[in-house]
Amino acid sequence: LGLALYASSLCAMSGAAFVYHDYCVIGAGPAGLQAAYFLQRAGRDYIVFERSHAPGSFFALYPRHRKLISINKQYTGKSNSEFNLRHDWNSLLSHDRRLLFRRYSQDFFPNADTMVRYLEDFASLLKLRVQYNTAIIHVTLEKNEQAWNGHYFLLTDQDRKNYKCSSLLVAAGTWVPNVVNFPGSEYVEGYETVSINPEDFTGQTVLILGRGNSAFETAENILGVTNFIHMVSRSRVRLSWATHYVGDLRAINNGLLDTYQLKSLDGLLEGDLEDLAIVKDKKGKLHITLRFYLENRNISAGIDSITLPQDELDNFATRAPYDRVIRCLGWKFDFSIYNRSLRMMPGKGNIKKYPQIKPSYESRGTRGLFVLGTASHSVDFRKSAGGFIHGFRYTTRAVHRLLENRHHGVPWPCTVYPITQLTNSIIKRVNEASGLYQMFSVLADIILLRENATEFEYLEEYPIGVLAELEMQTGRKARNGLFVIIMEYGRNFSGADKDVFYYNRAVGEAQHAWQSNFLHPVIYYYKHLPTEREMRLRPPDWPLPRPNAIHHVVEDFLTDWTAPNAHILPLRRFLENCLGTDLRNFFAESCFLFAFTHQKLPPSCQQGYVRMQGLLGSQELRQHAVQAGLLQDYTHTDFLGDRHPDSHHGSQEHLRRDHGIPLRPLQHLVNAKDE
Numbered sequence: 001l002g003l004a005l006y007a008s009s010l011c012a013m014s015g016a017a018f019v020y021h022d023y024c025v026i027g028a029g030p031a032g033l034q035a036a037y038f039l040q041r042a043g044r045d046y047i048v049f050e051r052s053h054a055p056g057s058f059f060a061l062y063p064r065h066r067k068l069i070s071i072n073k074q075y076t077g078k079s080n081s082e083f084n085l086r087h088d089w090n091s092l093l094s095h096d097r098r099l100l101f102r103r104y105s106q107d108f109f110p111n112a113d114t115m116v117r118y119l120e121d122f123a124s125l126l127k128l129r130v131q132y133n134t135a136i137i138h139v140t141l142e143k144n145e146q147a148w149n150g151h152y153f154l155l156t157d158q159d160r161k162n163y164k165c166s167s168l169l170v171a172a173g174t175w176v177p178n179v180v181n182f183p184g185s186e187y188v189e190g191y192e193t194v195s196i197n198p199e200d201f202t203g204q205t206v207l208i209l210g211r212g213n214s215a216f217e218t219a220e221n222i223l224g225v226t227n228f229i230h231m232v233s234r235s236r237v238r239l240s241w242a243t244h245y246v247g248d249l250r251a252i253n254n255g256l257l258d259t260y261q262l263k264s265l266d267g268l269l270e271g272d273l274e275d276l277a278i279v280k281d282k283k284g285k286l287h288i289t290l291r292f293y294l295e296n297r298n299i300s301a302g303i304d305s306i307t308l309p310q311d312e313l314d315n316f317a318t319r320a321p322y323d324r325v326i327r328c329l330g331w332k333f334d335f336s337i338y339n340r341s342l343r344m345m346p347g348k349g350n351i352k353k354y355p356q357i358k359p360s361y362e363s364r365g366t367r368g369l370f371v372l373g374t375a376s377h378s379v380d381f382r383k384s385a386g387g388f389i390h391g392f393r394y395t396t397r398a399v400h401r402l403l404e405n406r407h408h409g410v411p412w413p414c415t416v417y418p419i420t421q422l423t424n425s426i427i428k429r430v431n432e433a434s435g436l437y438q439m440f441s442v443l444a445d446i447i448l449l450r451e452n453a454t455e456f457e458y459l460e461e462y463p464i465g466v467l468a469e470l471e472m473q474t475g476r477k478a479r480n481g482l483f484v485i486i487m488e489y490g491r492n493f494s495g496a497d498k499d500v501f502y503y504n505r506a507v508g509e510a511q512h513a514w515q516s517n518f519l520h521p522v523i524y525y526y527k528h529l530p531t532e533r534e535m536r537l538r539p540p541d542w543p544l545p546r547p548n549a550i551h552h553v554v555e556d557f558l559t560d561w562t563a564p565n566a567h568i569l570p571l572r573r574f575l576e577n578c579l580g581t582d583l584r585n586f587f588a589e590s591c592f593l594f595a596f597t598h599q600k601l602p603p604s605c606q607q608g609y610v611r612m613q614g615l616l617g618s619q620e621l622r623q624h625a626v627q628a629g630l631l632q633d634y635t636h637t638d639f640l641g642d643r644h645p646d647s648h649h650g651s652q653e654h655l656r657r658d659h660g661i662p663l664r665p666l667q668h669l670v671n672a673k674d675e
Helices: 002-014 032-043 055-062 083-088 114-124 213-222 255-261 373-379 387-408 419-432 434-438 464-474 508-514 532-536 563-580 588-598 602-610 619-627 645-660
Strands: 016-026 046-049 138-145 149-156 162-170 203-209 226-232 267-270 276-280 286-290 322-325 370-371 414-418 445-447 455-463 482-488 522-528 549-552
Touching: 016 032, 016 149, 032 046, 032 114, 032 373, 032 387, 046 162, 046 255, 046 414, 055 114, 083 226, 083 434, 162 286, 162 387, 203 213, 213 226, 213 255, 255 267, 255 532, 276 464, 370 373, 373 387, 387 434, 387 455, 387 464, 419 434, 419 445, 419 482, 419 522, 419 563, 419 602, 434 445, 434 482, 445 464, 455 464, 464 482, 464 532, 508 549, 522 563, 549 563, 549 602
Parallel strands: 016 046, 016 162, 162 370, 203 226, 203 322, 226 267
Antiparallel strands: 138 149, 149 162, 276 286, 414 455, 445 455, 445 482, 482 522, 522 549
16 A cells, blocks of 8 residues: 555656755754755755744744743853854854844843744845745655766645755754653643643642653743642653753753752652553542553543552552643654655664764765754764754754765865964864864864875864765865864763762863863874774764874863963873974074974974064064073173174174074964973
């Protein structure tokens, strides 16, 4: 029957006209709009399909109580826009500074209605090509050797209009409510429809199924008017400050933990929801029992004929009847619109609510189909921020760069620097970059060394899960070794059962940097690009295979890694050991001396002094350097016997004038001292 329906659908499509676009994007939520922005800036042919009349339809309903848990920090003490995005969890990436979320709300936890307005402005001000009131109800494939990926994607909307595209970007999110079926589940109210008016719960006893932020958000709303609230789930509560995962319970919603632990009637229970059963008595009260008590019994016969747990155990925890039971179990991805030919399969275990995708965010079953936004969270579920705006705005940009290289021959953007700028480049990025900071252990900066290590290419925010495919995915070559810069928490610091406030939890000395617990930069050095096999066999909980060398920059209370002795000096020496060179900056006098006493000059001398670069020396510059203790005062040393000391200085000035020997510029004086 399935084959017959599939064949008939293909026959129907074969006679229909298709509107073609290179890229089709399903969903005009934050991820869909972010993808549209990058496609439009690149001048690509694309269309975004949105089932609602406006973008961000999910936020028009959720969260039900309208307070977002994504922070909107107005002030950081810094004017660097990239740094400030580290603490702005709502803005999408764009060139238009009007579209920063702090211009829409001053609230630290904004209202969801503000997010809807923001997304509407993002789409309209940037003139993104969004087709509203278009619900895609069926997606299938058409084999074609001329297509980019060997097939086209065929889409059908609710009006039976047909569309064809070469690449499909799915940004529809997870919006289908998770429902658990058990005897009596028909008496359960869903989070998506339950009343949000606290007065409707006055004097009632409530049971909530679930233990995520939606469950605690619901409890927080009615905490002051109910008799008591019980909450049941199969897993224990996980606090975000302990797990360092923003999807776990946030402090803004955890009032029920206070009333539970401070013995004010409310409570939390653990149990498998599929083992439960609900029986309704004649007064409309809901009694909790276990499924096996109902085996071979007729639930419609009435509660009097059913054995309840308290009949055998008189202190059974949920023996008191409830007035209402509310389901708050989150959402899952909608697989129903995708034909079998696309092989869009759910994940396994705790990621079964997401489609199976590769670390490149491409479907495991179909080439050219990429999953963006919340639905792509299986790549870093419970590890990083890829399921949230402040994370997937960067993974969406990464996918765009992969597509630009694959389909249009545009290599991954990079900047080429002389090797003398290696330390500075890393320090600048780890102190400013938002993508590295938010997508820790998932996105990394890659430094590709060029031949003889005289220059390097700097690639930003590449998905480390496909590091072995770097040359193919970016169009760049990694023939001479590479550095990988990522942010990491300590290996054993995060977890639901961890005490993250214990004494001596912080490391402050550089020699113990590898024991750092809080988020800190880690630099991996590889002489050769890791292989697929090495990626598969990497140690448990390691984001990357074992490198040839590794360096941890010690954690910092201010997340400011600019301390000369604690941060910069150990990093520079690590890089020097890996490269076998000296990365210090030297004055012209030192370079002049090295030229006569060494076979090889340091890179700063090769790329500056030898090329006649820098400011010509003057008495003022020399005096400043001597007073700062950066140069020896040779004017008081008689190198030429009977010659007056001033004549030596005059000879040096004459030599510089004749041969153009430069001094280093003033801005290098602070870093020029030979440590």
